[in-house]
Amino acid sequence: MLNWFKHKMPLLIVASIFHATTFAHAYSIAILPVADLSKGRNGVDLQITSQLAQQLHSKNFSIVDHEKVMEFMVEHSIRRCGELDTLTCRTMANNLKCDTVLVTTILTNQKDTSELSFISTLYDGKTGQGIWSTVLCRHLNDYQPILGIGKKLNNTDIKQGLCLELAQYLEDKPIELPHSSSEDLHNYRVADIKITPELAQADSELHCQLKMYFVDKDPEYIQLNTGSNTVILQKNSTQHYYEGTVKALGVDGIHPINLVINWDSSHQETVTAISNYEVATQPSQLNIRTLAGIDLGDFYAFSRSVKLIPKMHPVRPIDYWQLTIDDEDGKCVVSETHNPPLPKQLQWSGIDNNRRQLDMGRYNMTLKVCDLAGNISEAASTLYLQPKETELVSISQQFNLEKHQIELLPAQNIMIPIEHWAMTLETDDGKIVYTTQGVNLPALVDLPPQLNYDELNCNVRVLDQLGNRSLISGTRFQIDQSKEMFAQQSSLNWSADF
Amino acid sequence: MSVNLWLKMIAIVGVLIHCSCSGPPLTTTIAPQNNMVIQNIAVLPFIGLEKQPLLDVMATRVSQTTLLNYGFNIINEGDIRLYLQRKQLFMSQLTTMAKSDIYEELAKEHHIDALILGKIITVEYEKIQGDTLPVIALELKLLEAKTGRLLANSFLKRHGEQYRTALRFGVVRTSTELIQIILTEIIEDWHTKGVLPWPQTS
Numbered sequence: 001m002l003n004w005f006k007h008k009m010p011l012l013i014v015a016s017i018f019h020a021t022t023f024a025h026a027y028s029i030a031i032l033p034v035a036d037l038s039k040g041r042n043g044v045d046l047q048i049t050s051q052l053a054q055q056l057h058s059k060n061f062s063i064v065d066h067e068k069v070m071e072f073m074v075e076h077s078i079r080r081c082g083e084l085d086t087l088t089c090r091t092m093a094n095n096l097k098c099d100t101v102l103v104t105t106i107l108t109n110q111k112d113t114s115e116l117s118f119i120s121t122l123y124d125g126k127t128g129q130g131i132w133s134t135v136l137c138r139h140l141n142d143y144q145p146i147l148g149i150g151k152k153l154n155n156t157d158i159k160q161g162l163c164l165e166l167a168q169y170l171e172d173k174p175i176e177l178p179h180s181s182s183e184d185l186h187n188y189r190v191a192d193i194k195i196t197p198e199l200a201q202a203d204s205e206l207h208c209q210l211k212m213y214f215v216d217k218d219p220e221y222i223q224l225n226t227g228s229n230t231v232i233l234q235k236n237s238t239q240h241y242y243e244g245t246v247k248a249l250g251v252d253g254i255h256p257i258n259l260v261i262n263w264d265s266s267h268q269e270t271v272t273a274i275s276n277y278e279v280a281t282q283p284s285q286l287n288i289r290t291l292a293g294i295d296l297g298d299f300y301a302f303s304r305s306v307k308l309i310p311k312m313h314p315v316r317p318i319d320y321w322q323l324t325i326d327d328e329d330g331k332c333v334v335s336e337t338h339n340p341p342l343p344k345q346l347q348w349s350g351i352d353n354n355r356r357q358l359d360m361g362r363y364n365m366t367l368k369v370c371d372l373a374g375n376i377s378e379a380a381s382t383l384y385l386q387p388k389e390t391e392l393v394s395i396s397q398q399f400n401l402e403k404h405q406i407e408l409l410p411a412q413n414i415m416i417p418i419e420h421w422a423m424t425l426e427t428d429d430g431k432i433v434y435t436t437q438g439v440n441l442p443a444l445v446d447l448p449p450q451l452n453y454d455e456l457n458c459n460v461r462v463l464d465q466l467g468n469r470s471l472i473s474g475t476r477f478q479i480d481q482s483k484e485m486f487a488q489q490s491s492l493n494w495s496a497d498f
Numbered sequence: 499m500s501v502n503l504w505l506k507m508i509a510i511v512g513v514l515i516h517c518s519c520s521g522p523p524l525t526t527t528i529a530p531q532n533n534m535v536i537q538n539i540a541v542l543p544f545i546g547l548e549k550q551p552l553l554d555v556m557a558t559r560v561s562q563t564t565l566l567n568y569g570f571n572i573i574n575e576g577d578i579r580l581y582l583q584r585k586q587l588f589m590s591q592l593t594t595m596a597k598s599d600i601y602e603e604l605a606k607e608h609h610i611d612a613l614i615l616g617k618i619i620t621v622e623y624e625k626i627q628g629d630t631l632p633v634i635a636l637e638l639k640l641l642e643a644k645t646g647r648l649l650a651n652s653f654l655k656r657h658g659e660q661y662r663t664a665l666r667f668g669v670v671r672t673s674t675e676l677i678q679i680i681l682t683e684i685i686e687d688w689h690t691k692g693v694l695p696w697p698q699t700s
Binding site: 037040041083085086105107115117119121123128135137141142191192 | 552553555556559560562563564566567571572574575576577579580583584628629671672673674675678
């Protein structure tokens with residue numbers, strides 16, 4: 001028996017090597033259901049998956065049972081079949097005990113159903129990296145018979161042909177599986193980490209929620225380190241979740257959070273700066289820039305609306321912001337509190353909380369911003385509201401040294417400087433007898449000495465530096481050389497924004 | 499056979515076989531001073547067209563395949579999707595308006611050297627000799643992953659008809675194949691211009 005074994009041994013070895021190289025391939029494949037993009041982003045074609053498995057099996061590839069693949073996908077909530085992440089690929093290969101995972105996507109063009117494209121990628125189970133990939137495209141017109149030669153095919157035939165071609169391609173092209181270097185490979189993936197609050201007071205408590213996946217087995221425990229404090233995270237009732245509470249550092253600034261994964265007593269891995277948190281004991285600097293009006297030193301004058309641009313430095317996550325506006329008597333006319341975010345720009349049109357237009361005057365505006373750590377930043381500004389309908393000029397007539405003069409004065413409480421004014425004197429029948437203009441107010445206008453009219457109408461047009469216009473028309477003057485003359489303003493006849 | 503007959507035959511063959519290299523030229527802009535070693539590439543999802551839904555997904559995967567076959571390590575599509583989920587970012591924040599710090603973090607986490615951004619500009623079909631042939635224009639960008647710096651930007655339009663050799667042979671009838679041809683042409687061009695050296699194979 002021993003002799004027989006000695007004689008036959010070389011033959012057996014040669015036969016087994018021949019069998020191994022000829023009939024069985026060096027790697028096993030798990031085939032993910034073929035993603036069919038023609039059926040939508042999550043579409044799957046199970047028929048072609050099964051055909052592909054059959055073709056590969058017929059080429060002596062070791063194929064993982066389809067049911068097992070489906071079970072794994074359900075267990076790991078995998079919805080998309082056309083793509084894989086590295087950890088899922090490695091976990092799949094590990095769980096299903098295979099060397100590679102084949103991911104295939106097909107697309108039938110919606111415009112032209114006779115077009116079929118097929119993309120296959122083979123992923124290495126140890127590294128999760130793509131190692132081989134191919135694109136195969138076919139069109140029904142490619143198979144039109146010419147001069148009676150050839151056979152017309154349909155889509156099903158083409159799909160079958162592509163499966164066969166792919167299997168043949170894999171069989172013909174020897175694929176070398178990469179040698180995995182364990183240094184670059186991590187047996188975990190941090191899916192999510194939440195630190196609340198992300199901005200905290202010194203030495204306050206932080207809550208950490210971590211979602212983590214592992215290739216094989218879960219570690220013994222996971223530690224979380226905030227720089228001053230270390231805590232072992234507890235497993236949550238929800239799968240893959242860990243939680244814990246730690247103390248923040250006592251120093252202002254952004255601090256990293258590190259994880260230590262303890263696999264066993266001899267093996268631990270540190271994940272540095274997995275996330276970070278900020279400690280702030282002082283409020284941020286808050287400034288408000290005002291636009292759409294005129295800066296007059298002590299206050300900012302506007303007529304239609306004022307734009308407020310708040311700036312925080314440094315920018316921090318906020319809890320709420322509050323805007324209050326008080327009138328000169330200290331009565332609050334606007335008060336609003338809002339949740340974040342702090343708008344990039346605010347606009348106030350001079351209306352109160354009840355949406356009533358406020359009177360001309362000064363208003364004190366205060367913006368408060370409370371950050372997540374409870375620090376309150378504050379910025380204030382004094383605004384002057386001069387509604388756009390305001391009469392901008394008052395007119396009076398004087399008689400000095402035998403000269404007729406008209407005095408133009410800025411109306412009471414007008415703060416926005418005048419840009420330009422123009423005055424006309426006209427008769428009752430509309431004939432203009434005198435015009436003049438200027439840029440500054442107050443102004444004293446000398447009337448020409450020989451005006452042969454008893455009465456004239458005076459019209460004044462004024463433009464201020466914010467572009468507001470007003471017209472005072474119909475002010476009547478009596479021109480009499482013997483008496484002092486007085487201007488008589490007609491009934492309210494002015495208009496704005498002409 | 500007489501000389502005349504030969505000439506006639508050559509003329510007929512010449513008419514039947516018309517050269518396929520008459521397409522519009524490839525437009526490529528290369529950033530100066532590129533001497534990067536590129537091994538790991540992430541192909542970000544292509545921006546597609548509404549009228550051709552999911553062709554962008556196909557284009558993304560075709561470019562992954564093309565680059566993988568040149569020997570580059572391709573970052574798995576799923577890893578990028580999970581990164582965006584974790585950071586609560588939309589894909590458009592990465593493909594159209596990303597700040598360099600997002601690219602930097604992504605690059606650090608997945609050891610990425612370069613990013614590929616693609617956009618399908620047009621997809622049309624023209625009817626020629628009973629065939630419906632695709633006409634596709636693509637824009638492809640190569641970015642340095644750590645900084646988001648643009649290394650190369652190419653634009654190329656190709657017609658399936660351009661590749662006709664004789665009779666009905668050679669024409670590209672599928673949009674996926676035309677996309678693959680365009681991508682290959684651009685990648686080869688980047689390589690020729692020195693911006694994308696082929697990776698070192700161990």
